[in-house]
Amino acid sequence: MKFPSLFSSLLMLSTICLPVQSMATPPAPFYDWSGPVTDAPGTMLRSEPLKATWLPADTGKAFKILYSSTDGMKPENKVPVSGYILIPSGPAPKGGWPLVIWAHGTTGVADVCAPSWMGPAARDQAYLNVWLKRGFAVVASDYQGLGTPGTHPYLLYRPEAYSLLDAARAVLKQHHFDIQNKAMIVGQSQGGGAALAATWAFPHYAPDLNVKGAVLTGLVTAIHQDTPELNEKRYTTVDAMDPAFATLRLAGTDQAIHPETDPSSLFSEKGKRMLEVAHNGCLHDLFREAKKLNIKTGKELVSRDITAYDRDMTRYFELPDGHLTVPVFLGTGLADNMAGTTGQYGAALALCKAGSVVQWHKYPGITHSGAVNYSLPDSEQFTHDIMNGSPVASSCSDMTPPGPIQKPTPNIPFNQ
Secondary structure: OOHHHHHHHHHHHHHHOOOOOOOOOOOOHHHOOOOOOOOOOOOEEEEEEOOOOOOOOOEEEEEEEEEEEEOOOOOOOEEEEEEEEEEEOOOOOOOOEEEEEEEOOOOOOOHHHOHHHHOOOHHHHHHHHHHHHOOOEEEEEOOOOOOOOOOOOOOOHHHHHHHHHHHHHHHHOOHHHOEEEEEEEEEEOHHHHHHHHHHHHHHHHOOOOOEEEEEEEOOOOOEOOOOOOOOOOOOOOHHHOOHHHHHHHHHHHHHHHOOOOOHHHHEOHHHHHHHHHHHHOOHHHHHHHHHHHOOOOHHHHEOOOOHHHHHHHHHHHOEOOOOOOOOEEEEEEOOOOOOOOHHHHHHHHHHHHOOOOEEEEEEOOOOOOHHHHHOHHHHHHHHHHHHOOOOOOOOOOOOOOOOOOOOOOOOOOOOO
């Protein structure tokens, strides 16, 4: 893969392909599992061929999947979770296709925002197609409560980790998919945090999975430290969040943690209008509504003090520690004004401090969205080394702070 041709292709896609839009129609009966889930986590409940215009060009076969997983909010329970699998075109290599476990970024909390239903945006279509061309099958989870019954526990590490790992377990048991138990966990933004959580959790939750490493961009996470090195701003505190993301936190995260609370009781009058959009639309609908209502900050959404909710959110959001058993690639755009750069730097430091192998790449002028595809040449080398058992260079001995948020560089694919 040569970067100039990749760059040109991505630039064309970013110009002519619009993001998949949310739809008012509720998800099809495929997602509706009304009875109890009795099968062990990682069991396929149903699957069907996936025919869609959004499928990446190098997809050979695609299937929508519904599988069992551990309820990340009540681990004694099991829940149905939906997703999809993409199989590369052409004959499988001996032993089957290696696997990418893909963790998507924020789409919303309404069922219509499940990527297996509405499809990923053009940026992610392009990204996943590169992984297919690299010779990986891709299994993607919608995450608990997104498409399927129940509240989507937005950003919370246990539900997302379990959803991702059980998706891999479920497809590995299906011999007709022709995949092998040799996996990379890959994610962006919300999915970066989810992928990190799955990488942290698999040794004790799913030790049967042969996870080799992880590739994360635009990382949204927090890692518990008894003596933190940075006094970093938390982008997951409602007051500090963009109003669209803050609405999703209140409607998804806080509702999952506090199911006894009427979510509308937290919202101002304008906030209640945003909540209605969140229940029926997706992230871009919330961006439009916030602009229409002239809401600038998450603080304007609430009608009462929610300090206790912020505190509880941290408890469910924060990884217990930063020790990983496999190497991790972190790609950070230095023009990332959505997730911020200080938090990504802080996460890299915490992972290194815990003894993890971290390869951190900083990209001047690249935004939160732009880092996904811009990082592909670097992640290709990282992945090649991982899959072939070669040593992976670590950045832990020479990390430096990212500095102030930069201005985006123009004419870079998806670098809006």
